[in-house]
Amino acid sequence: MIIPVAESLKDEHPEWSEYWSRFQSSSSLASLVWNVLQLGLLFARLVLEAELATRAKQTTDWPDSPVCGRRYRSKGFVSRRVNTLIGEISWSRRVGRCPNHCPGSSCVPFDGVLGLAPHQKTDNGLKRLGVLLSVMLPYEMASYLLGQWSGIQVSDSTLWNWVQQMGKQASEQMDASLKEYENGGSVNADELDAQLQSLCLAISADGVMAPFRPHPKTPAGKTVYKEVKIGVFARLQTYINTKGKEVTRLLHRRVVAHVGEIHHFSSLMGLEAQRQSIEQAPRSVWICDGGKGFWGLFRRQFAKRGSVAILDFYHAAGHLWKAAKAVFDGRTTLAQSLFEQWRHQLRHGEHCSVLRQLTQLVNTDGIFSDAEMKALMEVQSYFQSHFEHIQYSQFDQQELPLGSGMIESACKWLIQQRFKGTGMRWSDEGFVHLLHLRVLWANRRFDQLFPDVDWAEQLPSPNR
Numbered sequence: 001m002i003i004p005v006a007e008s009l010k011d012e013h014p015e016w017s018e019y020w021s022r023f024q025s026s027s028s029l030a031s032l033v034w035n036v037l038q039l040g041l042l043f044a045r046l047v048l049e050a051e052l053a054t055r056a057k058q059t060t061d062w063p064d065s066p067v068c069g070r071r072y073r074s075k076g077f078v079s080r081r082v083n084t085l086i087g088e089i090s091w092s093r094r095v096g097r098c099p100n101h102c103p104g105s106s107c108v109p110f111d112g113v114l115g116l117a118p119h120q121k122t123d124n125g126l127k128r129l130g131v132l133l134s135v136m137l138p139y140e141m142a143s144y145l146l147g148q149w150s151g152i153q154v155s156d157s158t159l160w161n162w163v164q165q166m167g168k169q170a171s172e173q174m175d176a177s178l179k180e181y182e183n184g185g186s187v188n189a190d191e192l193d194a195q196l197q198s199l200c201l202a203i204s205a206d207g208v209m210a211p212f213r214p215h216p217k218t219p220a221g222k223t224v225y226k227e228v229k230i231g232v233f234a235r236l237q238t239y240i241n242t243k244g245k246e247v248t249r250l251l252h253r254r255v256v257a258h259v260g261e262i263h264h265f266s267s268l269m270g271l272e273a274q275r276q277s278i279e280q281a282p283r284s285v286w287i288c289d290g291g292k293g294f295w296g297l298f299r300r301q302f303a304k305r306g307s308v309a310i311l312d313f314y315h316a317a318g319h320l321w322k323a324a325k326a327v328f329d330g331r332t333t334l335a336q337s338l339f340e341q342w343r344h345q346l347r348h349g350e351h352c353s354v355l356r357q358l359t360q361l362v363n364t365d366g367i368f369s370d371a372e373m374k375a376l377m378e379v380q381s382y383f384q385s386h387f388e389h390i391q392y393s394q395f396d397q398q399e400l401p402l403g404s405g406m407i408e409s410a411c412k413w414l415i416q417q418r419f420k421g422t423g424m425r426w427s428d429e430g431f432v433h434l435l436h437l438r439v440l441w442a443n444r445r446f447d448q449l450f451p452d453v454d455w456a457e458q459l460p461s462p463n464r
Contacts, residue, residue, distance in 0.1 A: 072096035167433020349393030
């Protein structure tokens with residue numbers, strides 16, 4: 001029944017006849033699938049163009065001219081072409097003008113009904129896919145894959161322009177949300193089911209360096225590295241893996257990223273904390289290394305909320321190794337043995353003993369050189385200032401994580417995978433706009449930029 005209907009379209013549409021002939025002459029399964037896909041896309045274009053033509057002929061309610069007040073009059077039908085996910089489509093619609101020929105009086109009501117802006121050549125569905133590919137891949141690769149998928153050739157420079165446009169929009173939305181938050185306004189919290197609400201909220205932050213161009217609008221000059229501050233929020237769930245071991249996984253992970261001052265980043269972290277309903281979480285935990293700026297952020301944003309603070313154990317162990325090398329030559333087994341002893345004590349509830357030993361070494365005269373004493377004093381001061389944050393045995397009993405692996409991982413997949421490819425150097429605007437989009441994608445808020453593309457999360461699966 002379907003085949004006769006398909007064959008009947010050959011007489012009405014010559015293009016269909018060409019595609020149908022290719023399909024019938026195909027021999028391999030791959031060729032059959034490809035050609036029937038082209039038939040499907042062509043059929044979709046024919047149906048869409050027919051529907052647009054029908055709607056365009058409906059009665060038009062012409063508005064009044066904003067200049068002279070006279071009602072617009074139809075000047076006939078004018079064609080329009082737009083690239084879409086199913087290919088290029090064309091149709092004709094009425095265009096109106098003011099009888100007094102007022103300047104700028106051209107009016108196309110049907111374009112407004114379709115959500116099309118003047119001179120727009122690409123629909124938002126195709127634009128969304130192009131921007132989304134650019135969020136994850138270099139522009140040239142994104143352009144290639146978009147062409148392979150849609151058959152529409154979109155240059156990498158066009159993709160870059162789309163990213164700048166949508167990234168600027170995302171930045172403006174973030175600034176508006178942040179301003180409302182800082183002024184005490186309401187914050188739209190993420191919807192969490194009962195299971196997520198019952199889990200511990202983990203928070204972490206760190207920085208990663210990214211390559212930038214030294215001067216705007218030119219690649220000339222030596223690469224400049226700037227710190228990108230990253231924050232992560234996630235719910236912690238424990239489960240038993242296939243080996244019978246209890247492990248922790250991250251649920252509902254959300255990220256924050258910023259290039260610039262720590263105070264602005266602190267406000268962004270506070271905003272995201274509200275979105276993650278930190279006040280309703282049964283408990284929250286802050287995990288970080290020893291960066292002073294981030295611990296200042298903790299005191300401003302999370303200490304007052306009762307969050308448990310943990311110094312990343314592996315960074316702490318690294319400082320113990322620094323002290324062990326100062327006591328003994330780092331190449332000797334004595335240094336390694338002392339380090340392992342201190343690390344074991346630190347991990348298993350003897351942090352007071354470790355700190356006491358470091359303090360005794362610092363107070364010893366005439367044994368260490370100035371450089372060695374400086375290293376010991378730095379380590380002793382480090383552990384003294386984080387005394388409340390190194391109670392690892394107690395944290396372990398509370399089933400809290402001891403390492404900041406979730407932020408180390410985020411620095412890699414959020415920043416390094418996209419922004420630190422071979423030869424990459426970024427302008428400030430180019431980096432920030434793409435970063436905003438990448439954060440929205442990671443936080444599952446990307447489609448808020450394309451409210452008219454309401455099918456993105458309901459795409460049909462080929463698996464039935």
